[in-house]
Amino acid sequence: MSAGELRVEAKVENLPAVIEFATETLTDACPMKERMHIELVTEEIFVNIASYAYAEPGGDVVIRRSGGEGAEGLSLTFIDGGVPYDPLQRPDPDLTLSAEDRPIGGLGVFLVKKIVNEAHYEYKDGKNILTVRKFIGTGNGKK
Amino acid sequence: MEIKKEQNGTSLTMFLSGRLDTVAAVDFEKELDASLSDVTSLILDCTDLTYVASSGLRTFLMAQKRMNKQGSMTMRHVQDAVMEVLSMTGFDDLLSIEK
Numbered sequence: 404m405s406a407g408e409l410r411v412e413a414k415v416e417n418l419p420a421v422i423e424f425a426t427e428t429l430t431d432a433c434p435m436k437e438r439m440h441i442e443l444v445t446e447e448i449f450v451n452i453a454s455y456a457y458a459e460p461g462g463d464v465v466i467r468r469s470g471g472e473g474a475e476g477l478s479l480t481f482i483d484g485g486v487p488y489d490p491l492q493r494p495d496p497d498l499t500l501s502a503e504d505r506p507i508g509g510l511g512v513f514l515v516k517k518i519v520n521e522a523h524y525e526y527k528d529g530k531n532i533l534t535v536r537k538f539i540g541t542g543n544g545k546k
Numbered sequence: 547m548e549i550k551k552e553q554n555g556t557s558l559t560m561f562l563s564g565r566l567d568t569v570a571a572v573d574f575e576k577e578l579d580a581s582l583s584d585v586t587s588l589i590l591d592c593t594d595l596t597y598v599a600s601s602g603l604r605t606f607l608m609a610q611k612r613m614n615k616q617g618s619m620t621m622r623h624v625q626d627a628v629m630e631v632l633s634m635t636g637f638d639d640l641l642s643i644e645k
Contacts, residue, residue: 415568439597439627446599450568498636502611510600510635517634 405471413453413464413483421449421466425479428471429539437539440518441477444535447511448481448490456485456531476520476538483531489524490533491516547595549577556617557587563594566602575605582609586617593623598631610641620644 409424411417425445429438452464467480490512496505516522521536547570550561558581566574582588588609598606606621613619622644624632632638 418567418569436627436630442597443599443631446567450599450601496635498639502607502614502640505607505640507604507607510603514600514631514634 405477406467406469408468409466410463411466413449413457413462413485415450415453417453418446418449421445421464424466425468428468429477430472433472433539437537441479441537441539444515444518444537445479447515448479448533448535451490451511452481452483452485452531455488456483470536472539476536478534478536480532480534482533484529485531487526488531489526491522491524547574549574551581553585556585557589558582558585559589559591561591561594565597566595566605567597567599568601571599571601571605574602575608578605578609578612582612582616585613588613588617588619590619590621591623592621592625592628595625595628598628600635603631603635603637606637606641618642 405428407424409421411420422442422445426438426441429441449464456462462484465482467482469478471477493509493512495513495516496509515535519535519537523534525532547562547564547566552559552561560577562574564570590606590609610619620642624643629638632641632643
């Protein structure tokens with residue numbers, strides 16, 4: 404049974420619990436590199452929500468997990484009731500800029516887009532709903 | 547993440563081990579702020595660093611910018627998993643990494 408749901412407060416200190424939830428159904432057959440990719444994607448999305456979605460006093464994030472190492476891939480859906488924001492629309496950083504000119508933001512979403520096979524955002528019933536899917540161990544994973 | 551330091555005059559080596567995630571990046575930044583005032587050579591030994599997120603990349607970049615002004619910074623023994631994240635973001639061109 405790989406499907407599951409976790410509801411936590413959108414706070415950075417909940418990051419370990421969220422990463423644990425996202426990866427808990429992965430088996431030893433999952434390559435370390437892909438496990439790390441799932442952790443990284445989960446961290447970047449969750450931390451973005453924890454940092455920007457809510458004004459005080461904050462709110463919750465619901466994370467839904469389905470699939471896994473099979474043909475359907477692992478799907479993670481992040482749902483928050485914060486300000487409407489589609490992270491996928493954020494322009495990619497200019498990788499040619501020098502250290503001095505490199506803006507400090509935008510890297511997390513960029514990493515997510517590089518790593519996952521599919522990403523989809525919608526705003527529905529007052530909720531931001533971001534779903535990402537990553538194929539694991541199928542040889543067609545993106546770098 | 548654990549940080550061990552070895553200082554020799556104005557040369558400082560920081561041994562980073564474990565996961566440089568968003569929470570650890572805050573501590574790492576504080577440690578850098580507290581440690582770099584008279585340092586002209588900073589070495590970040592990444593032998594045991596297994597994971598880095600974008601917050602960690604930003605901290606590396608801040609350290610690199612600061613050390614560009616007051617000396618030099620070199621990252622060494624960067625593991626594949628960390629190197630991949632540096633490459634994906636073009637940070638392998640921004641940071642001095644000993645191959």
